[in-house]
Amino acid sequence: MMNRRQLVCTAGAALLARVPKALAATYDLIIRGGLVIDPSVGLDAVRDVAITGGKIVAVDADIAGDATETIDGRGKIVAPGLIDIHTHAGRNKEGPELALQDGVTGWIDAGSGGADNIDQIAAVARGAPQTGRALVNISRTGVTPGGELHDINNANVALAQGAIARNRDVVVGVKARLSENVASANDLEALRRAQEAAAPFNLPVMIHIGQTVSPMRAILPLLKRGDIVTHMYAPAPNGILDDQGRLFPDVTAARRRGVIFDFGNGVADHFDWPTVERAVKQGFWPDTFSTDWNVMSKTTGVVDFPNVISKFIMFGMPLSQVVACASVNAARVFPSFDNRGTLNLGAPADVAIMELREGMFEYLDNYKSTRTGRQRLFPAGTVLAGKRVRRA
Numbered sequence: 001m002m003n004r005r006q007l008v009c010t011a012g013a014a015l016l017a018r019v020p021k022a023l024a025a026t027y028d029l030i031i032r033g034g035l036v037i038d039p040s041v042g043l044d045a046v047r048d049v050a051i052t053g054g055k056i057v058a059v060d061a062d063i064a065g066d067a068t069e070t071i072d073g074r075g076k077i078v079a080p081g082l083i084d085i086h087t088h089a090g091r092n093k094e095g096p097e098l099a100l101q102d103g104v105t106g107w108i109d110a111g112s113g114g115a116d117n118i119d120q121i122a123a124v125a126r127g128a129p130q131t132g133r134a135l136v137n138i139s140r141t142g143v144t145p146g147g148e149l150h151d152i153n154n155a156n157v158a159l160a161q162g163a164i165a166r167n168r169d170v171v172v173g174v175k176a177r178l179s180e181n182v183a184s185a186n187d188l189e190a191l192r193r194a195q196e197a198a199a200p201f202n203l204p205v206m207i208h209i210g211q212t213v214s215p216m217r218a219i220l221p222l223l224k225r226g227d228i229v230t231h232m233y234a235p236a237p238n239g240i241l242d243d244q245g246r247l248f249p250d251v252t253a254a255r256r257r258g259v260i261f262d263f264g265n266g267v268a269d270h271f272d273w274p275t276v277e278r279a280v281k282q283g284f285w286p287d288t289f290s291t292d293w294n295v296m297s298k299t300t301g302v303v304d305f306p307n308v309i310s311k312f313i314m315f316g317m318p319l320s321q322v323v324a325c326a327s328v329n330a331a332r333v334f335p336s337f338d339n340r341g342t343l344n345l346g347a348p349a350d351v352a353i354m355e356l357r358e359g360m361f362e363y364l365d366n367y368k369s370t371r372t373g374r375q376r377l378f379p380a381g382t383v384l385a386g387k388r389v390r391r392a
Protein backbone atom coordinates (compact mmCIF):
# COMPACT_ATOMS: atom_id res chain seq x y z
CA MET A 1 0.00 0.00 0.00
CA MET A 2 1.33 3.41 -0.94
CA ASN A 3 1.18 5.51 2.19
CA ARG A 4 1.98 9.07 2.98
CA ARG A 5 5.44 8.27 4.35
CA GLN A 6 6.55 6.64 1.13
CA LEU A 7 5.32 9.64 -0.78
CA VAL A 8 7.40 11.90 1.45
CA CYS A 9 10.48 9.70 1.01
CA THR A 10 10.33 9.91 -2.71
CA ALA A 11 9.18 13.47 -3.16
CA GLY A 12 10.94 15.24 -0.30
CA ALA A 13 10.01 17.65 2.44
CA ALA A 14 8.80 20.45 0.23
CA LEU A 15 6.00 18.27 -1.07
CA LEU A 16 5.03 17.25 2.47
CA ALA A 17 4.49 20.88 3.37
CA ARG A 18 2.14 21.51 0.49
CA VAL A 19 0.44 18.78 -1.41
CA PRO A 20 -0.39 15.96 1.02
CA LYS A 21 -2.43 18.23 3.30
CA ALA A 22 -4.53 19.43 0.40
CA LEU A 23 -4.99 15.89 -0.85
CA ALA A 24 -5.87 14.62 2.61
CA ALA A 25 -8.64 17.10 3.55
CA THR A 26 -11.77 15.03 3.98
CA TYR A 27 -14.18 17.97 3.82
CA ASP A 28 -14.23 21.50 2.45
CA LEU A 29 -15.52 23.02 5.67
CA ILE A 30 -16.38 21.85 9.18
CA ILE A 31 -18.29 23.93 11.72
CA ARG A 32 -17.19 22.38 15.00
CA GLY A 33 -18.96 22.13 18.31
CA GLY A 34 -21.94 24.46 17.83
CA LEU A 35 -25.41 23.95 19.21
CA VAL A 36 -27.06 22.75 16.02
CA ILE A 37 -30.74 23.65 15.92
CA ASP A 38 -32.37 22.14 12.86
CA PRO A 39 -36.13 21.87 13.40
CA SER A 40 -36.57 20.24 9.97
CA VAL A 41 -35.09 17.04 11.42
CA GLY A 42 -35.86 17.68 15.09
CA LEU A 43 -32.21 18.20 16.00
CA ASP A 44 -31.18 20.38 18.95
CA ALA A 45 -27.75 19.24 20.19
CA VAL A 46 -24.03 19.99 20.07
CA ARG A 47 -22.76 18.69 16.74
CA ASP A 48 -20.18 19.19 14.03
CA VAL A 49 -21.44 20.05 10.55
CA ALA A 50 -19.31 18.94 7.60
CA ILE A 51 -19.67 20.40 4.12
CA THR A 52 -18.26 19.32 0.77
CA GLY A 53 -19.10 20.53 -2.71
CA GLY A 54 -21.54 23.10 -1.36
CA LYS A 55 -23.68 20.43 0.36
CA ILE A 56 -24.16 19.25 3.92
CA VAL A 57 -22.45 15.83 4.03
CA ALA A 58 -22.34 15.01 7.75
CA VAL A 59 -23.91 16.23 10.99
CA ASP A 60 -22.49 14.32 13.92
CA ALA A 61 -20.76 14.53 17.26
CA ASP A 62 -16.97 14.80 16.80
CA ILE A 63 -16.63 14.24 13.08
CA ALA A 64 -13.28 12.64 12.29
CA GLY A 65 -11.15 13.89 9.44
CA ASP A 66 -9.98 17.34 8.58
CA ALA A 67 -11.23 20.14 6.43
CA THR A 68 -9.77 22.83 4.25
CA GLU A 69 -11.42 25.35 6.55
CA THR A 70 -12.77 25.04 10.07
CA ILE A 71 -15.17 27.35 11.87
CA ASP A 72 -15.22 27.22 15.65
CA GLY A 73 -18.91 26.97 16.53
CA ARG A 74 -18.47 26.50 20.26
CA GLY A 75 -20.84 28.67 22.24
CA LYS A 76 -22.77 29.51 19.08
CA ILE A 77 -26.04 28.41 17.54
CA VAL A 78 -25.67 26.74 14.17
CA ALA A 79 -28.95 26.94 12.26
CA PRO A 80 -30.14 26.55 8.67
CA GLY A 81 -29.60 29.76 6.71
CA LEU A 82 -32.35 32.25 7.50
CA ILE A 83 -35.12 32.90 4.99
CA ASP A 84 -36.84 36.27 5.14
CA ILE A 85 -40.09 36.25 3.18
CA HIS A 86 -40.89 39.95 3.44
CA THR A 87 -38.03 42.29 2.59
CA HIS A 88 -37.25 45.08 0.19
CA ALA A 89 -33.78 43.70 -0.50
CA GLY A 90 -34.32 44.04 -4.26
CA ARG A 91 -34.47 47.83 -4.16
CA ASN A 92 -30.71 48.35 -3.99
CA LYS A 93 -28.01 46.26 -5.53
CA GLU A 94 -26.05 46.29 -2.25
CA GLY A 95 -29.10 45.01 -0.32
CA PRO A 96 -28.59 41.25 -0.79
CA GLU A 97 -24.93 41.37 0.39
CA LEU A 98 -25.94 43.29 3.50
CA ALA A 99 -28.72 40.83 4.34
CA LEU A 100 -26.28 37.95 3.86
CA GLN A 101 -24.11 39.37 6.67
CA ASP A 102 -27.08 38.87 9.00
CA GLY A 103 -27.42 35.18 8.10
CA VAL A 104 -30.11 35.68 5.45
CA THR A 105 -29.42 33.11 2.74
CA GLY A 106 -32.80 33.50 1.06
CA TRP A 107 -35.14 36.44 0.67
CA ILE A 108 -38.30 37.61 -0.97
CA ASP A 109 -38.70 41.19 -2.07
CA ALA A 110 -42.36 41.77 -1.27
CA GLY A 111 -43.82 44.19 -3.75
CA SER A 112 -41.16 46.89 -4.14
CA GLY A 113 -41.78 46.65 -7.85
CA GLY A 114 -44.93 46.50 -9.96
CA ALA A 115 -45.31 45.91 -13.68
CA ASP A 116 -43.58 49.21 -14.48
CA ASN A 117 -40.43 48.60 -12.41
CA ILE A 118 -40.21 44.91 -11.46
CA ASP A 119 -37.48 44.32 -14.05
CA GLN A 120 -34.96 46.32 -11.96
CA ILE A 121 -35.88 44.33 -8.83
CA ALA A 122 -35.57 41.09 -10.79
CA ALA A 123 -32.10 42.15 -12.03
CA VAL A 124 -30.95 42.70 -8.42
CA ALA A 125 -32.39 39.30 -7.46
CA ARG A 126 -30.56 37.59 -10.32
CA GLY A 127 -27.30 39.23 -9.31
CA ALA A 128 -27.68 38.39 -5.60
CA PRO A 129 -25.24 35.96 -3.97
CA GLN A 130 -28.10 34.08 -2.30
CA THR A 131 -31.53 33.00 -3.56
CA GLY A 132 -33.53 36.19 -4.05
CA ARG A 133 -37.08 36.22 -5.37
CA ALA A 134 -39.80 38.85 -5.71
CA LEU A 135 -43.51 39.37 -5.43
CA VAL A 136 -44.85 41.70 -8.08
CA ASN A 137 -46.99 44.45 -6.65
CA ILE A 138 -50.51 44.38 -8.09
CA SER A 139 -50.10 48.13 -8.52
CA ARG A 140 -48.09 48.74 -11.67
CA THR A 141 -46.09 51.41 -9.77
CA GLY A 142 -44.83 49.13 -6.99
CA VAL A 143 -44.71 50.51 -3.44
CA THR A 144 -45.12 54.29 -3.41
CA PRO A 145 -44.84 56.39 -0.23
CA GLY A 146 -48.26 58.01 -0.65
CA GLY A 147 -49.98 54.70 -1.38
CA GLU A 148 -50.10 52.90 -4.71
CA LEU A 149 -53.75 51.79 -4.85
CA HIS A 150 -55.78 54.95 -4.20
CA ASP A 151 -56.36 54.82 -7.95
CA ILE A 152 -57.61 51.28 -8.59
CA ASN A 153 -56.60 51.58 -12.24
CA ASN A 154 -53.03 51.03 -11.06
CA ALA A 155 -54.07 47.45 -10.27
CA ASN A 156 -53.83 46.30 -13.86
CA VAL A 157 -54.16 42.51 -14.15
CA ALA A 158 -52.84 42.21 -17.70
CA LEU A 159 -49.73 44.27 -16.94
CA ALA A 160 -49.06 42.29 -13.76
CA GLN A 161 -49.36 39.03 -15.70
CA GLY A 162 -46.95 40.34 -18.32
CA ALA A 163 -44.47 41.21 -15.55
CA ILE A 164 -44.74 37.67 -14.16
CA ALA A 165 -44.43 36.09 -17.60
CA ARG A 166 -41.19 37.89 -18.42
CA ASN A 167 -39.68 37.21 -14.98
CA ARG A 168 -40.78 33.65 -14.27
CA ASP A 169 -37.38 32.81 -12.76
CA VAL A 170 -37.74 35.52 -10.10
CA VAL A 171 -41.39 36.41 -9.53
CA VAL A 172 -42.96 33.89 -7.16
CA GLY A 173 -46.16 35.66 -6.16
CA VAL A 174 -48.23 38.82 -6.10
CA LYS A 175 -48.31 41.46 -3.36
CA ALA A 176 -51.17 43.74 -2.39
CA ARG A 177 -50.95 46.38 0.32
CA LEU A 178 -54.45 46.89 1.62
CA SER A 179 -54.24 49.53 4.37
CA GLU A 180 -56.50 52.55 4.06
CA ASN A 181 -53.47 54.84 3.61
CA VAL A 182 -52.36 52.73 0.63
CA ALA A 183 -55.61 51.62 -1.00
CA SER A 184 -58.44 53.81 0.31
CA ALA A 185 -61.62 51.74 -0.03
CA ASN A 186 -60.12 49.66 -2.87
CA ASP A 187 -58.79 46.90 -0.59
CA LEU A 188 -61.14 44.11 -1.68
CA GLU A 189 -61.02 44.97 -5.37
CA ALA A 190 -57.22 45.18 -5.29
CA LEU A 191 -57.09 41.74 -3.66
CA ARG A 192 -59.48 40.29 -6.25
CA ARG A 193 -57.24 41.62 -9.01
CA ALA A 194 -54.12 40.25 -7.29
CA GLN A 195 -55.74 36.80 -7.25
CA GLU A 196 -56.76 37.14 -10.87
CA ALA A 197 -53.19 38.05 -11.86
CA ALA A 198 -51.73 35.12 -9.88
CA ALA A 199 -54.26 32.45 -10.90
CA PRO A 200 -52.94 31.33 -14.32
CA PHE A 201 -49.45 30.96 -12.83
CA ASN A 202 -50.70 29.16 -9.71
CA LEU A 203 -48.86 31.64 -7.46
CA PRO A 204 -49.60 32.80 -3.92
CA VAL A 205 -50.74 36.28 -2.98
CA MET A 206 -49.29 38.12 -0.01
CA ILE A 207 -51.46 40.78 1.57
CA HIS A 208 -50.36 43.50 3.92
CA ILE A 209 -53.10 44.11 6.49
CA GLY A 210 -53.69 46.67 9.20
CA GLN A 211 -55.95 49.72 9.30
CA THR A 212 -57.86 48.55 6.26
CA VAL A 213 -61.27 49.92 5.34
CA SER A 214 -62.67 46.37 5.18
CA PRO A 215 -62.69 43.99 8.16
CA MET A 216 -60.76 40.72 8.21
CA ARG A 217 -64.01 38.77 7.83
CA ALA A 218 -64.39 40.35 4.37
CA ILE A 219 -60.72 40.06 3.38
CA LEU A 220 -59.87 36.52 4.52
CA PRO A 221 -62.42 34.67 2.35
CA LEU A 222 -60.56 36.04 -0.69
CA LEU A 223 -57.42 34.14 0.34
CA LYS A 224 -56.60 30.63 -0.82
CA ARG A 225 -54.41 27.96 0.74
CA GLY A 226 -50.75 29.07 0.65
CA ASP A 227 -51.50 32.79 0.55
CA ILE A 228 -49.76 34.93 3.13
CA VAL A 229 -50.99 37.59 5.56
CA THR A 230 -48.10 39.85 6.53
CA HIS A 231 -48.11 42.37 9.38
CA MET A 232 -50.33 39.86 11.21
CA TYR A 233 -50.17 41.82 14.49
CA ALA A 234 -51.18 45.17 13.01
CA PRO A 235 -53.34 47.03 15.51
CA ALA A 236 -56.95 48.14 14.95
CA PRO A 237 -58.87 49.21 13.06
CA ASN A 238 -59.52 45.90 11.35
CA GLY A 239 -56.76 43.70 12.70
CA ILE A 240 -56.98 40.08 13.83
CA LEU A 241 -58.48 40.92 17.25
CA ASP A 242 -61.96 42.10 18.15
CA ASP A 243 -62.72 45.03 20.49
CA GLN A 244 -62.25 42.76 23.50
CA GLY A 245 -58.85 41.58 22.26
CA ARG A 246 -60.11 38.15 21.20
CA LEU A 247 -59.00 36.54 17.98
CA PHE A 248 -61.66 36.61 15.31
CA PRO A 249 -62.82 33.06 14.53
CA ASP A 250 -62.31 33.87 10.81
CA VAL A 251 -58.60 34.33 11.52
CA THR A 252 -58.08 30.94 13.16
CA ALA A 253 -60.25 29.38 10.45
CA ALA A 254 -58.02 30.89 7.76
CA ARG A 255 -54.95 29.38 9.39
CA ARG A 256 -56.67 25.99 9.56
CA ARG A 257 -57.28 26.03 5.83
CA GLY A 258 -53.65 26.83 5.08
CA VAL A 259 -53.31 30.60 5.00
CA ILE A 260 -49.84 31.59 6.29
CA PHE A 261 -49.53 34.29 8.97
CA ASP A 262 -46.28 36.26 8.83
CA PHE A 263 -44.89 38.73 11.36
CA GLY A 264 -43.51 41.48 9.07
CA ASN A 265 -41.76 43.77 11.57
CA GLY A 266 -41.55 46.97 9.50
CA VAL A 267 -41.32 50.46 10.87
CA ALA A 268 -44.72 52.16 11.09
CA ASP A 269 -48.25 50.90 11.86
CA HIS A 270 -47.43 47.19 11.45
CA PHE A 271 -47.33 45.92 15.03
CA ASP A 272 -47.60 46.97 18.63
CA TRP A 273 -46.73 45.01 21.75
CA PRO A 274 -50.30 44.72 23.14
CA THR A 275 -51.52 43.04 19.92
CA VAL A 276 -48.62 40.58 19.93
CA GLU A 277 -49.17 39.83 23.59
CA ARG A 278 -52.93 39.27 23.31
CA ALA A 279 -52.58 37.09 20.22
CA VAL A 280 -49.78 34.88 21.53
CA LYS A 281 -51.64 34.41 24.82
CA GLN A 282 -54.38 32.87 22.68
CA GLY A 283 -51.77 30.67 20.99
CA PHE A 284 -51.66 32.65 17.77
CA TRP A 285 -47.92 32.68 16.98
CA PRO A 286 -46.41 33.52 13.58
CA ASP A 287 -45.87 30.80 11.00
CA THR A 288 -42.96 32.84 9.67
CA PHE A 289 -41.01 35.87 10.81
CA SER A 290 -39.98 38.53 8.41
CA THR A 291 -38.41 41.91 8.75
CA ASP A 292 -39.79 44.15 5.99
CA TRP A 293 -36.07 44.88 5.74
CA ASN A 294 -34.35 47.45 3.55
CA VAL A 295 -30.82 48.85 3.48
CA MET A 296 -31.78 51.44 6.14
CA SER A 297 -33.06 48.89 8.65
CA LYS A 298 -29.99 48.97 10.91
CA THR A 299 -31.18 52.34 12.19
CA THR A 300 -34.80 51.27 12.85
CA GLY A 301 -36.46 48.82 15.22
CA VAL A 302 -35.69 46.06 12.73
CA VAL A 303 -31.86 46.21 13.06
CA ASP A 304 -31.33 42.72 11.61
CA PHE A 305 -33.23 39.46 11.21
CA PRO A 306 -31.82 37.88 14.42
CA ASN A 307 -33.02 40.97 16.34
CA VAL A 308 -36.55 40.54 14.98
CA ILE A 309 -36.49 36.86 15.90
CA SER A 310 -35.36 37.73 19.44
CA LYS A 311 -38.63 39.59 20.07
CA PHE A 312 -40.38 36.22 20.12
CA ILE A 313 -37.80 34.70 22.44
CA MET A 314 -38.85 37.52 24.79
CA PHE A 315 -42.48 36.35 24.51
CA GLY A 316 -41.44 32.82 25.44
CA MET A 317 -41.32 31.05 22.10
CA PRO A 318 -38.94 28.07 22.37
CA LEU A 319 -35.69 28.47 20.47
CA SER A 320 -36.33 25.51 18.18
CA GLN A 321 -39.69 27.03 17.21
CA VAL A 322 -38.07 30.40 16.68
CA VAL A 323 -35.51 28.87 14.33
CA ALA A 324 -38.27 26.95 12.52
CA CYS A 325 -40.18 30.17 11.78
CA ALA A 326 -37.03 31.74 10.33
CA SER A 327 -35.96 28.75 8.27
CA VAL A 328 -37.94 25.63 7.44
CA ASN A 329 -41.40 27.21 7.77
CA ALA A 330 -40.37 30.03 5.45
CA ALA A 331 -38.81 27.56 3.00
CA ARG A 332 -42.14 25.74 2.75
CA VAL A 333 -44.02 28.86 1.69
CA PHE A 334 -42.23 29.23 -1.65
CA PRO A 335 -41.11 26.30 -3.83
CA SER A 336 -37.94 28.25 -4.76
CA PHE A 337 -36.67 27.40 -1.27
CA ASP A 338 -37.97 23.87 -1.08
CA ASN A 339 -34.61 22.14 -0.43
CA ARG A 340 -33.53 24.88 1.98
CA GLY A 341 -34.24 25.84 5.56
CA THR A 342 -32.60 22.57 6.62
CA LEU A 343 -29.20 21.10 7.47
CA ASN A 344 -30.28 17.67 6.34
CA LEU A 345 -27.72 15.59 4.47
CA GLY A 346 -27.53 16.59 0.82
CA ALA A 347 -29.11 20.00 1.34
CA PRO A 348 -27.39 23.12 0.00
CA ALA A 349 -24.95 24.21 2.72
CA ASP A 350 -26.53 27.49 3.76
CA VAL A 351 -25.90 28.06 7.45
CA ALA A 352 -26.62 30.89 9.87
CA ILE A 353 -24.31 31.03 12.87
CA MET A 354 -25.72 33.09 15.70
CA GLU A 355 -24.79 33.96 19.22
CA LEU A 356 -27.43 34.02 21.96
CA ARG A 357 -26.27 36.64 24.46
CA GLU A 358 -27.72 37.22 27.90
CA GLY A 359 -28.28 40.76 29.12
CA MET A 360 -30.87 43.52 28.91
CA PHE A 361 -31.96 44.20 25.36
CA GLU A 362 -34.47 46.84 24.31
CA TYR A 363 -36.88 45.91 21.55
CA LEU A 364 -39.00 48.42 19.64
CA ASP A 365 -42.51 48.04 18.25
CA ASN A 366 -43.82 50.36 15.51
CA TYR A 367 -45.19 52.87 18.03
CA LYS A 368 -41.91 53.82 19.76
CA SER A 369 -42.72 51.53 22.66
CA THR A 370 -39.89 49.42 24.00
CA ARG A 371 -39.84 46.15 25.88
CA THR A 372 -36.80 44.66 27.51
CA GLY A 373 -35.77 41.10 26.81
CA ARG A 374 -33.08 39.11 28.59
CA GLN A 375 -31.70 37.42 25.49
CA ARG A 376 -30.76 38.55 22.02
CA LEU A 377 -29.58 36.59 19.04
CA PHE A 378 -26.72 38.21 17.16
CA PRO A 379 -25.47 37.29 13.70
CA ALA A 380 -22.09 35.58 14.10
CA GLY A 381 -21.35 34.21 10.67
CA THR A 382 -22.88 32.97 7.46
CA VAL A 383 -22.06 30.05 5.21
CA LEU A 384 -23.55 30.23 1.72
CA ALA A 385 -23.38 27.25 -0.65
CA GLY A 386 -20.62 25.80 1.51
CA LYS A 387 -18.47 28.93 1.55
CA ARG A 388 -17.86 31.13 4.54
CA VAL A 389 -19.11 34.66 3.91
CA ARG A 390 -16.46 37.23 4.76
CA ARG A 391 -17.48 40.17 6.88
CA ALA A 392 -17.98 43.34 4.84
Ligand SMILES: [Zn+2]
Pocket: 086, 087, 088, 110, 292
Ligand atom coordinates in the same frame (compact mmCIF):
# COMPACT_ATOMS: atom_id res chain seq x y z
ZN1 LIG B 1 -43.00 45.66 2.98
